[in-house]
Amino acid sequence: MLRVLIITEQAQGRVAADLLAAAQQVAGGAPCEIFALVVNGDPAALSGWVDRVVSVTEPEIGEGEVRAIADLAAAEHRVFGFACILAPGSQWGSMLAPRLATKLGAALVPEICGIEPAEEGIRFLRPLSRGGDLAVIAVSKGVPAVVTVKPRVFHGAGRPGRATEILEGAGQGVRRGGVRLLGRAERAERDIRDADILISAGGGVGERIDALRPLAEALGGQLSTSRALVNRGVAPRSLQVGQTGKTVAPRLYMAMGIHGASQHVAALEGADSIICVNTNAKAPICSLADIVVVGDAVAFARDLLCKVKEEQENAAD
Amino acid sequence: MKLVCIAKTVPDGVRSDTEPLVPVRDTPEARLHPDDACAIGFALDMKRRNSEIRVEIFILAEMPATALAADIARVGADRVTVISDPLYQGSDSLTEARIIGRSLDAVGYDCILAGSQTVEGGAACLPPHLAEVLEINHLSFIREIDETDFTASGAIVELRDETCARRYGVDFPAILGLSARSGYRLPYPRLKDQARDVSDKLCKLDNRDLEFAPTEVGPAAALSRVVELRAGGRKDRTTRVVEGDAAGVALVHDFLKDMGVL
Known part of the structure; x- marks a missing residue:
């Protein structure tokens, strides 16, 4: 067998x-x-x-x-x-x-x-x-x-x-020693380059970026941004995806209200799946997406979060 | 104290032959893998701080690497050995570890420094294979080495992943795999050094020295093989366009479920 x-x-x-x-x-x-x-x-x-x-x-x-x-x-x-x-x-x-x-x-x-x-x-x-x-x-x-x-x-x-x-099982006879864990610290600010899931806010989200945080947390992901929000002073540069920011390789990239300038798209080549939420289905980033959702990014994030919670509650019952 | 760095040359891109079905990395533009360059940069930095440290580099090269080796010698390595033989082309990572392991037979070392990731972004298998071949300790994905505690008997290192940072004490002899994001840099040769003769620091090894049987190296020694290549990538996918209504929410929810995100 x-x-x-x-x-x-x-x-x-x-x-x-x-x-x-x-x-x-x-x-x-x-x-x-x-x-x-x-x-x-x-x-x-x-x-x-x-x-x-x-x-x-x-x-x-x-x-x-x-x-x-x-x-x-x-x-x-x-x-x-x-x-x-x-x-x-x-x-x-x-x-x-x-x-x-x-x-x-x-x-x-x-x-x-x-x-x-x-x-x-x-x-x-x-x-x-x-x-x-x-x-x-x-x-x-x-x-x-x-x-x-x-x-x-x-x-x-x-x-x-x-x-x-x-x-x-018996632990006798195994090689041990030589590598010791001395300490472990949860990372307060995680690097977006390490993220598996990124919920990324662009100009279409603007100052409402914090409204995406609950969805990011529910999906086990992190927030990132396009250059537009960094230039406006809404988000720190450490969260910026793009040629002047960071190159990322998440398994899922949700582009929320992001237009998709070539400098932004160039930093996304390693992303496995892309979902775009944008009022303009012809925005450049939409050509890379697995799914394009036409609509307001913040409203969609709120509705998707409700659906996720609803399904989780149903599964728990 | 003696540090050995192991490195591989990589091309600027990887093409795939249809027969045999293996990724081919024999393009003429040899360069060091960024993680490996980082490991060498750390070793040379330690040598600059402590002149009693000796640094030897071993480069496993599928393409000409003499100029590269000379440049590394010019920035401070005591000896640079290029290991290359047509028989070794197409070897898997375990066979490469055995080749490097045999090259190190007569070389003493306290610590071996290497990279952590492959050129495609996956975890490099060569350092842990080599650690088992040599039966020594190993840690990869190192983002930081405590330079003040780096001695002939061991080191304190930090690894980071998505969620946390871990500090480990490692006893030598050991292999330490560095990430390019650790920030150590391999310096460029200074202008005045670029024509300096370093031939006394360069060495070559091939199968006449290492004496592997043809069946022990190359594709013949591999225990697995690529039998098919499939086109993938986003360019081949169909984009679905939906409205942001309940149907759109349901579609994205199902997509996330299929991905295993939910």
């Missing part, structure tokens, strides 16, 4: 929903056992999601010690023989997966955004360049794959109601 392991990130308090969704896609319709490796976390959070949780409680394995995590995953692989091991596409996962692949002699496929069944084994899709082509990657027959999963691309997997067995 096909066996898949997901490695949950240390210091992540929630179920790694995208890893679970990707793991189910690896299996396709075939019988499959899904395992999870949880180090210093709560194995019960995965009840119903996976078949087996290997839980290791070892306070000495700190957050930066990916070498120890690689050793633990390799030990489980030697016992269970996983066809595929999935790690998050975060900084942590990106440091872990290559180490683990090297240790196992496995094929590394970083930052996958899709999985396709194939006659021989599994095929993975990954972006070849930002906002550009996709490469379809085949792993050599009989070779396990270690992949990192592009954040928030895989979704839609409900709790499958699996009977979850929790196994206690």
Whole structure:
């Protein structure tokens, strides 16, 4: 039977929903056992999601010690023989997966955004360049794959109601020490270049920029602006997207009342999806958009926020 | 104290051949990856502060890199080694790590400095692969290194992501992967140095020195392969135009749901 392991990130308090969704896609319709490796976390959070949780409680394995995590995953692989091991596409996962692949002699496929069944084994899709082509990657027959999963691309997997067995893993024999977490500080002002989702205000929003903040927060994003608002003194330059501001590469860019001068558009080449809300559907930025909403940006943001909250309340009931 | 920097040359763009289906980076305009340049800039800065630090650079090059290597020697590197062989072209990151690992066999080091990201913007896999090959510590995505605490035994570094900043203590030997946004800069050679002979600082390694079997390097050694390229990108997408009414709100809501934003 096909066996898949997901490695949950240390210091992540929630179920790694995208890893679970990707793991189910690896299996396709075939019988499959899904395992999870949880180090210093709560194995019960995965009840119903996976078949087996290997839980290791070892306070000495700190957050930066990916070498120890690689050793633990390799030990489980030697016992269970996983066809595929999935790690998050975060900084942590990106440091872990290559180490683990090297240790196992496995094929590394970083930052996958899709999985396709194939006659021989599994095929993975990954972006070849930002906002550009996709490469379809085949792993050599009989070779396990270690992949990192592009954040928030895989979704839609409900709790499958699996009977979850929790196994206690042993932390003996793993390499530890050498990297110590000394401190962690939430960033008060986040850099828009790091943002995954940007709600960006332009001249059509003007002084009403703060009216977009609740939508940005509801979507887990940040506010940014065009040069027009910086020049008017409405927003600081640190929030400006454009050639004289910052080049950004979010997964979602919502251009709210932005005209789209060439200097602004040039800084958006890395954006995966663009939604424009503008009273003028012929504004230059609209030609880049996946969706153009014709209307007032602030009014639309308010209505969309209501819809998001309404759906969230319905889901909670 | 000895610092080793590992770097790769990159072209100005990446084209894709149809046969074999691999991204090709053999355009003649070699330049250093910005993250790698940043790592070298940091090492040379530390050397300027402490003359007892020795800096060696290893450049894995798929294209001519002699001029580039000479320029790095002219701005203060003690030795610059270019690793290049036609057999190595098309190697995956693990094979590249093995090539560099073997190149470092006879070279002592306290710390290896490298970049953090690929030219396409993804996470660079070579440094963590190399860390496992050499069995040493590793951290990437470093935005800041505490210069006052940078000693032969270790360093204190800061990593940042979207939500927080983390400070780590790292014991050497280790690989530290810097982000170009850390702000360290590789200086340009001064005008008076541009014609200075630095041939005594330059070295070349190829497969006659490293002795890999042909099956151990290049595409033959890869455990995965690109079997298809698909056009993507925004240019191929259809733009949907909707009004800002309830139907428009519903469409955008569904789009965000499909993206996994909601």
